[in-house]
Amino acid sequence: MDMSRSSFRQWTWFLGLLAxxxxxxxxxxxxxxxNIINMMYLMIIAAMGLNLILRTGHANFAHAAFLAIGAxxxxxxxxxxxxxxxxxxxxxxxxxxxxxxxxxxxILKVKGAYFFLITVAFSEVVRRSLAxxxxxxxxxxxxxxxxxxxxxxxxxxxxxxxxEMSFYYLLLATMLVSLVxxxxxxxxxxxxxxxxxxxxxxxxESVGVDVLRYKITAFVTGCFFAAxxxxxxxxxxxFINPDTFGQPMMMGLLFAVVVGGRDYFYGPIIGIILxxxxxxxxxxxxxxxxxxxxxxxxxxxxxxxxxxxSLPSRFSVMWQRILHFxxxxxxxxx
Amino acid sequence: MLEVKNLRKQFGGLVAxxxxxxxxxxxxxxxxxGPNGAGKSTAFNLITxxxxxxxxxxxxxxxxxxxxxxSQIAKKGIVRTWQVSGLFANMTVVQSQxxxxxxxxxxxxxxxxxxxxxxxxxxxxxxxxxxKILDIVGLAEFKGMLSKNLPHGLLRRLGxxxxxxxxxxxxxxxxxVSGMNPGEIQETMALIKGLNKEGMTILLVExxxxxxxxxxxxxxxxxxxxxxxxxxxQEIAQNQRVIQAYLGGSAKVA
Numbered sequence: 001m002d003m004s005r006s007s008f009r010q011w012t013w014f015l016g017l018l019a020x021x022x023x024x025x026x027x028x029x030x031x032x033x034x035n036i037i038n039m040m041y042l043m044i045i046a047a048m049g050l051n052l053i054l055r056t057g058h059a060n061f062a063h064a065a066f067l068a069i070g071a072x073x074x075x076x077x078x079x080x081x082x083x084x085x086x087x088x089x090x091x092x093x094x095x096x097x098x099x100x101x102x103x104x105x106x107i108l109k110v111k112g113a114y115f116f117l118i119t120v121a122f123s124e125v126v127r128r129s130l131a132x133x134x135x136x137x138x139x140x141x142x143x144x145x146x147x148x149x150x151x152x153x154x155x156x157x158x159x160x161x162x163x164e165m166s167f168y169y170l171l172l173a174t175m176l177v178s179l180v181x182x183x184x185x186x187x188x189x190x191x192x193x194x195x196x197x198x199x200x201x202x203x204x205e206s207v208g209v210d211v212l213r214y215k216i217t218a219f220v221t222g223c224f225f226a227a228x229x230x231x232x233x234x235x236x237x238x239f240i241n242p243d244t245f246g247q248p249m250m251m252g253l254l255f256a257v258v259v260g261g262r263d264y265f266y267g268p269i270i271g272i273i274l275x276x277x278x279x280x281x282x283x284x285x286x287x288x289x290x291x292x293x294x295x296x297x298x299x300x301x302x303x304x305x306x307x308x309x310s311l312p313s314r315f316s317v318m319w320q321r322i323l324h325f326x327x328x329x330x331x332x333x334x
Numbered sequence: 335m336l337e338v339k340n341l342r343k344q345f346g347g348l349v350a351x352x353x354x355x356x357x358x359x360x361x362x363x364x365x366x367x368g369p370n371g372a373g374k375s376t377a378f379n380l381i382t383x384x385x386x387x388x389x390x391x392x393x394x395x396x397x398x399x400x401x402x403x404x405s406q407i408a409k410k411g412i413v414r415t416w417q418v419s420g421l422f423a424n425m426t427v428v429q430s431q432x433x434x435x436x437x438x439x440x441x442x443x444x445x446x447x448x449x450x451x452x453x454x455x456x457x458x459x460x461x462x463x464x465x466k467i468l469d470i471v472g473l474a475e476f477k478g479m480l481s482k483n484l485p486h487g488l489l490r491r492l493g494x495x496x497x498x499x500x501x502x503x504x505x506x507x508x509x510x511v512s513g514m515n516p517g518e519i520q521e522t523m524a525l526i527k528g529l530n531k532e533g534m535t536i537l538l539v540e541x542x543x544x545x546x547x548x549x550x551x552x553x554x555x556x557x558x559x560x561x562x563x564x565x566x567x568q569e570i571a572q573n574q575r576v577i578q579a580y581l582g583g584s585a586k587v588a
Contacts, residue, residue, distance in 0.1 A: 208408035
């Protein structure tokens with residue numbers, strides 16, 4: 001009895017949320033806001049992938065580089081090879097996954113500062129290569145006029161995903177599918193083994209966990225979604241250059257994961273919505289954007305070190321503090 | 335069952351294990367003792383594949399397992415416990431135990447993504463196995479607790495429980511009762527004896543002499559990486575070289 005009631009409630013929540021998401025374009029006024037939401041969806045796919053890798057204890061500072069790999073692969077395949085977007089998208093993802101596999105086999109043996117340095121170096125190699133091999137990549141000028149996706153039904157109609165609104169549904173669908181896949185992976189056997197590899201890799205190894213293999217799988221999966229996100233970006237914005245995927249994007253993703261709450265599945269979603277939302281609010285004063293990011297990050301780390309996703313469980317503790325007007329440490333110290 | 339032949343491990347100029355040979359018979363409890371720095375932990379790490387030996391051979395059931403990865407050695411049935419007090423610190427007791435049951439609970443990536451009924455059945459099966467082991471070692475009531483919040487004695491027992499999840503035939507226990515009070519020591523040694531009675535072979539490293547002498551069938555003494563004595567507990571207790579090694583005058587012995 002209890003089971004059916006709770007699952008009924010879950011379904012109500014789910015359907016309600018889905019209805020809101022589906023009606024979103026009708027509810028928001030203006031193309032500008034829809035554009036912001038579209039970019040949020042894009043970045044959520046990438047940030048979720050970043051957090052999936054972080055579950056194994058590795059902060060992938062080459063994540064934005066994998067967005068670049070996906071974006072350039074997709075642009076190249078559609079412009080030079082003339083492939084349809086629907087083929088470019090999975091192939092861009094697979095390109096990212098393949099490169100991640102080759103790289104991960106080597107670099108996932110190191111941890112901490114060494115992993116940080118290697119991934120930073122790799123992302124710099126990617127960025128410089130994209131700028132240098134200008135015959136293929138267009139150099140600093142980048143690639144323009146990347147075609148919008150379209151569905152061609154012979155003798156009937158051609159649906160072109162040219163508008164913000166049509167792209168909204170494409171991004172929403174891709175994001176939801178990505179979230180379901182990542183949720184299933186993180187919830188069960190894989191997620192638990194990934195966490196164990198972070199907590200104590202030697203203990204895990206001693207009971208038969210092939211830790212390196214599990215870390216590689218996480219890295220490949222996370223980078224796959226980064227490349228998917230990159231491909232969507234390329235076809236959505238229609239223009240990419242090496243600086244699109246530089247340090248600001250990387251920091252944006254990492255901040256979102258930390259601010260949102262890296263130990264929560266939906267942490268990166270909250271992080272992206274929060275950071276993108278705030279930076280959109282000050283968009284007219286673009287020069288203040290880094291400052292906004294900085295302030296949010298400092299506040300988040302000071303007050304919610306486990307991220308904003310921990311807010312519900314922290315709320316009761318905070319309420320106590322407000323009531324007593326002092327910190328528990330002061331009480332203990334006096 | 336396990337045959338260690340002329341094992342040697344060198345870290346730079348330091349010889350941590352020097353020409354060590356011994357074997358363990360099936361169903362026995364073998365004690366490995368020696369003063370601090372004698373090379374006991376190194377021997378453990380060599381047998382379980384966390385170090386690869388400079389020279390020598392390790393055979394398990396007649397099969398050469400030298401240089402295999404730790405996870406592969408675990409698959410063969412050799413599982414070790416750890417002295418570390420951390421384990422999977424931020425995971426609950428039951429989650430840690432499920433990871434311990436990894437070898438019987440693996441689910442493919444695509445299967446996980448597609449999420450069919452076989453996945454759910456497998457998950458339930460592993461959950462059941464984990465609960466059963468926690469029952470046996472007496473941790474059932476702490477299931478939902480984070481590992482890091484467990485008191486020391488129970489944490490050590492969780493370490494054994496996690497290792498049991500891999501269904502070992504040979505279990506290597508690294509100081510299982512260090513830092514425990516007499517009551518906890520008694521309980522843990524009873525647990526170890528019980529496992530042995532059910533057919534598990536055990537290699538035990540321990541500093542608590544009373545525990546070692548009362549449980550082990552056979553004892554090996556290491557000193558500066560070398561085996562200086564081997565025999566029944568009462569023989570070892572009276573061995574002059576062993577007494578010297580523990581109480582001083584070690585330079586002459588070495």
